[in-house]
Amino acid sequence: MLILITSGGTTENIDQVRGITNFATGNLGKLIAERFLMANHDVILLTGRGAVLPEPHPKLTILPISDVADLLAATAKWTPEADVFIHSMAVSDYTPVYMTDFETVAASSDLEEFLSKSNTEDKIASRSDYQVLFLKKTPKVIASIKKHNPDIILFGFKLLVDVSKEHLISVARSALTQNQADYVLANDLTDITEITHHGLLVSQDAIIEAHTKLEIADLIVKKSEETYDQHHTRHNR
Amino acid sequence: MLILITSGGTTENIDQVRGITNFATGNLGKLIAERFLMANHDVILLTGRGAVLPEPHPKLTILPISDVADLLAATAKWTPEADVFIHSMAVSDYTPVYMTDFETVAASSDLEEFLSKSNTEDKIASRSDYQVLFLKKTPKVIASIKKHNPDIILFGFKLLVDVSKEHLISVARSALTQNQADYVLANDLTDITEITHHGLLVSQDAIIEAHTKLEIADLIVKKSEETYDQHHTRHNR
Incomplete structure (x- = not known):
């Protein structure tokens, strides 16, 4: 099989010298890639800056990803060819639109004006004590995967922080339906340590711990x- | 001499899963550390997450730094003992105060209210198409260095993007005075490539390229x- 895996986190630039980063070591994505390689599958790893990487391997292709726009382009290109998509990357929910002084924002009679502005400077300077950053929602990458390839086996990930198991499962089930995912790996940041990583693999009819x-x-x-194998058997029946 | 060097960039957390990162490879700080070690000096390297690091060395101590608060604490501790301070780190100018939906901000009659709020959730969730992040200025680390140690030899750095040489020098001269720095290394992001790095070492009476x-x-x-040596000779005269 050809396995497409995303790992690490995306970074959305505010200007040329700073950006909003989603924290992610890439450890889990690296390990998933390694286990698929050991099982003799081909792997394409789309990975954010600073993420840990597997050792080079003849069946492994690593493609660097910086922001959500990058990720959308890469998934549109590779998803039609892949059999499995594993989306373990921490993707930015919002991307910067415009940043300016607090005083400028406070003096405006209609804040909507800032949603259509963009910074022209390479490094946004300010002497103000406070600044305001306007952000807009990014497109949901995972929601586009089955559109590119309806037959792909899709694994989504949900990382929450300090919630109940019931809530985690309910969020995972919604994500299954919403993104037409086959599986969602649900985990809670407070249940992840250096050596343990508690996760629930949620599908329509089962939960595996x-x-x-x-x-x-x-x-x-x-x-x-x-x-x-199930898909394949069914298709050939 | 004991040399205190900062390298890489700081990251200011928005919540537990994302933050604002100042981009910096740490390459220059690493090289400066290595050259001081070769000249037989002791080096303490304060370094941001993801920065490249020198090989271990008996005269090298590496201390990880995450945000500006961390950096302030570390410099307050080590500056009094050091002979030279080299501040090559890309430090966040602003740190997040509060993030919320655009609609909530647009409906407010006094935006000042958001400057004293803080997010209580571990992962800020939103269904809104737009979000607004309020940020406040961070304390200037470099301005505190000579207060901790008036005798320290202080190197500041100024990175601008696509400005004239005259402007770069004028900004560096202001920084010299403002931060009581002995030298400011002024550079322009557009003059930095994989193999070249154009810099001006600006002091009160000279500019070296x-x-x-x-x-x-x-x-x-x-x-x-x-x-x-000049300081030392003068003191012993």
Whole structure:
């Protein structure tokens, strides 16, 4: 199979010297890539800046991704060719539109005006004590995957912080439906340590629990292979 | 001499999953550290996340820095003991105060109210198409250095983007006075490539030009040693 994996985090530039980064080590995406390579599959890894990377491997292609626009272009290109898509990347929900002094914003009679502005300077300077940054929602990458390839086996990820197990499962189930995902790996930042990583692999009819990154990676490899075989058998019946 | 060097960039958290990062590879700070080590000096490197690091060395201590608050604490601790301070880190000018929906901000009759709010959630969620982030100025780390140690030899850095040489020098001269710096290394992002790095080492009475990171590093080592010797001779006269 050809496996498309995203890892690390995206960074949306504010100007040329700073940006909004989604924190992500890339550890889980790296491990998932390694386990698929060990199972003799081809892997394309789309990865954010600063993420940890697997060692070079003849069946591995690594493509660097900076922001959501990059990621959209890369997924549009590679999704039609892939059998499995594993979206473990921390993707920015919002991207900067315009940044200016607080005083300028406070003096405006209609804040909508700032939503259509953009900064022309390369490095936004300010002497003001406060600044205001306007941001707009980014397109949801995962929602576009099945449109590019209805047959792809799609794994989404949901990372929440300090919520109940029930809430985590309910959010994962909504994500399944909303993104036409086959599986959603739901996890809580407070349940992730250096050595443990508690995760729930949620599908329409089951929830499977994993306790380490390695268990999560192996579970994803196993479910990908099983689901691929099911599709394949069905198609050839 | 004991040399305190900052490198890389700071990251100011918005919430637990994202933050505003100042882009910086840490390449120049790493090289400056290496050249001081080769000249047999002791080096403490305060370095931002993701920055490149020198190889371990018996005279090198590396201390990780995440945000401006971290950097202020570390410089307050180490500046009194150091002979030279080289501030090559890209430090965040502003830090997040509060983030909320655009609609909430647009409906407010007094935007000042948001400057005293803070987010209580671990991961700020939003369904709104637009969000607004209020930021406040961070304390200037470099302005505090001579207060901690009036005798320290202080190198500041000014990175601008696509400005004239005259403007670069004038900004560097202001920084010299404002921060009581002995030297300011002024550079323009558009004059930095993989192999060249154009920089001007500006002091009250001279401007010295360098063309690569190595030239900049060696110039800083030389000027540090010369200035230290001058101070020392004067004190013992």
